[in-house]
Amino acid sequence: MRLDELAAALGASLEGDGAVEIKGAASLESAGPAELTFVRDAKHVSRLSGCQAGAVVAPAGMETDHPVIRAENPFHLFSLALEILYPQARPAAGTHPSAWVGEGVELGDGVSIGPQASVEAGTRIGKNSVIKAGARIGAGCVIGQDCHIHENAVIMDRVSMGDRCIIHPLCVVGSDGFGLVRFEDGSSRKILHIGDVRLEDDVEIGACSSVDRAMLGSTLIKRGVKIDNQVQVGHNVVIGENTVIAGCAGIGGSTIVGKNVMIGGASAISDHVQLADGVMMAGMTGVYTSLKEPGVYAGPMAMKNMEFKRFMLSGRRLEKLEARIKKIEKEKE
């Protein structure tokens, strides 16, 4: 499409040649003359030199020879442009002949159920939701509208989710929690998990992640939470609104995570602790006790970030101390 048409569709202002034909989008380094790119903010301006893109999304005031679409938040506007330039085909509505749907299942208008997927008895799926090939939906679930359950993902019995939720491939929601009664001889006995999992609207859970159902009550993931791949969420966990969890993190059972929390990749959080609203954890942070104040935490025992960095320099500080002591000792001889 023409650049001026694209800018108009985005409701954004254009500077430069609106007649440029834009066929796709690419990064600053690889974009060609028929592609749109973007500069996130002023500090990346130097990356524009040599850029071959046909047009660029850039913040107001950034000078460039390229035709430019102005945006307060270039990354956001660029992401909207992607949706225009690459319209995604919706899977055809209807149930694939190789899929299996149990008794009493209610499917909203436009629901698509892919090859070899299955939906157990009594589940309701809201309109325009998509169940991809090989996905398993248990009995008695309630799935909202415009949800996407991707390939070979598993939604266990009685899980509910709001609208616009995305469950990526090979993710499971509603598996039994790790609840055992242990006896003195070391043996243990599994505890029945009669609870469920509730996902509110706009929750996204990554590939190969797992969210356990509650033993009693609900594991609750609130509106707007985004979870990356390979993440484990234990039974009875509560995660507050808009919290973001990066890949390979793990959250122990009954832990309460506040809202707007950011959990770095490969972090691990014990069971039965609380994270205050606004806590930010670096990657590989270990949390054994509650973090009651917002702030940035890091390290294997969740120190405040600067304290952790200072701690990691202990070796060098020790060497300096050793030298100073040696000097004192020498002078006394």
Next chain:
Amino acid sequence: MRLDELAAALGASLEGDGAVEIKGAASLESAGPAELTFVRDAKHVSRLSGCQAGAVVAPAGMETDHPVIRAENPFHLFSLALEILYPQARPAAGTHPSAWVGEGVELGDGVSIGPQASVEAGTRIGKNSVIKAGARIGAGCVIGQDCHIHENAVIMDRVSMGDRCIIHPLCVVGSDGFGLVRFEDGSSRKILHIGDVRLEDDVEIGACSSVDRAMLGSTLIKRGVKIDNQVQVGHNVVIGENTVIAGCAGIGGSTIVGKNVMIGGASAISDHVQLADGVMMAGMTGVYTSLKEPGVYAGPMAMKNMEFKRFMLSGRRLEKLEARIKKIEKEKE
């Protein structure tokens, strides 16, 4: 059911009004007048005030106004009560018409094979075992009685398991180990894994976990071992009886884990090491060398727990030392 009927079914003694109608179970905080709850031990007694539960399971001697079922181990008795209050429907016996079963497969009485599951040639499945939708069972496997293989889980060829094993959704048992011959030019060549995996009775493996088959011989998980979600068990690992492994942990190839070991979440254990019986590891513990004595270990290089906590305070200890040295230096001026 009436509370006195429930107590009788549990073989437990009841104090208070046995006519209370109990319809379900819930936590101390959320239980209502028709629900049973429990107090784990004396230190939680204060949580009983304000509790709306119709009845409570509590240890002998704990005072309460609620009708109470007495138990030496309240959590255990409560878990038995859950099984009475929430009888789990068994999937219908038989092979779902959309499932596929290969030649020479032997199915015991009462075996249930769900939608779009598959069982390859020559496998035997013991009576009353359940294979859920989309699960894959390889060729030449032996599955015991009363096992549950959950949705989209994968059991590879020649895996054997005892009775009452549970394999959670999206878990794989018997994948090839990470065995490579590396050459001087950096390239490498995969080694055929002719070994297998053997699970003894009462083994449970969590969602999204993986247990690799042995290169030669067997990867062996002994009776009563419980493994949580997102756990990796390498090839030729041996795990002793009743060991418990929390989520996101990883165990390198050929490592021997003793019995009654507890491995905290997100811990990582190198290949070719040994963990003594009774070792307990905190979450996020890193093990590079064998732990030959039982005890509690923690930290990125598996120190004894108190040593690790002291180590993490090094920064503050350093500051104090710096101050003392400064004082000495000053006095000499």
Next chain:
Amino acid sequence: MRLDELAAALGASLEGDGAVEIKGAASLESAGPAELTFVRDAKHVSRLSGCQAGAVVAPAGMETDHPVIRAENPFHLFSLALEILYPQARPAAGTHPSAWVGEGVELGDGVSIGPQASVEAGTRIGKNSVIKAGARIGAGCVIGQDCHIHENAVIMDRVSMGDRCIIHPLCVVGSDGFGLVRFEDGSSRKILHIGDVRLEDDVEIGACSSVDRAMLGSTLIKRGVKIDNQVQVGHNVVIGENTVIAGCAGIGGSTIVGKNVMIGGASAISDHVQLADGVMMAGMTGVYTSLKEPGVYAGPMAMKNMEFKRFMLSGRRLEKLEARIKKIEKEKE
């Protein structure tokens, strides 16, 4: 087969009784009289005493009473012997009647598609490649020759891979990256991922691992890369030739990993960093900034290995310093 026939098939020299019948292979400790075993190098020679194996693969010069096949690299020769002794049955060519194949799919000669697998429209699969039960292949993919896509694995749309690639069970290639536009109110919006994933020849990816597609451009895994189980590879990552990644590791988005890199198990690497060719990371290493020089790294903030070990001894060094300062303070009194 006779040992002399086996040696001849391997093109290796034999010492001792070539008439021994060899039916299988096993470890030094468990091999019986009809089994072959191996000694990796001279330092393991003592493990030969008491060994019951019918024959052994050993380096030149190592003395043994066993019939012996000599090899410069015994482990390599032994792995070749495994392939002779345990010929693997190829799955029958053709598409299983319960599988589903979309429009315009091109299948090379000898391709095998297993029970309940699915292949979406427009995908090409090269000759002799094997798609196992329940695997999902998206639309517009290009799969090379002699590839193995294992049970319930997922290859998303437009992924390409070279020849001889192996994708283990429950692994996903091409899931959306974790790309969000975050707004000031804490909410966020998913970014369309229009990029793809390209695997070159001889790439192997382990069970329950996930490789995200690029937002723009490609996530690229080069020739000969071997990835273990439970590994997360973020969007737009590039991994250089012959790099080896052990289990439970995670790599953040847009990170560039060099060639011949070895990443230890459970390591975590931030997004947007670079690892030089030849970097070697111990297990559980945390990388927050680029590692620009080859060498061995370890610890939660990726120190050079010796520096990390010294760091972990800080506690003991501190104690010694405390004692020395105390002595100085005492003497001044």
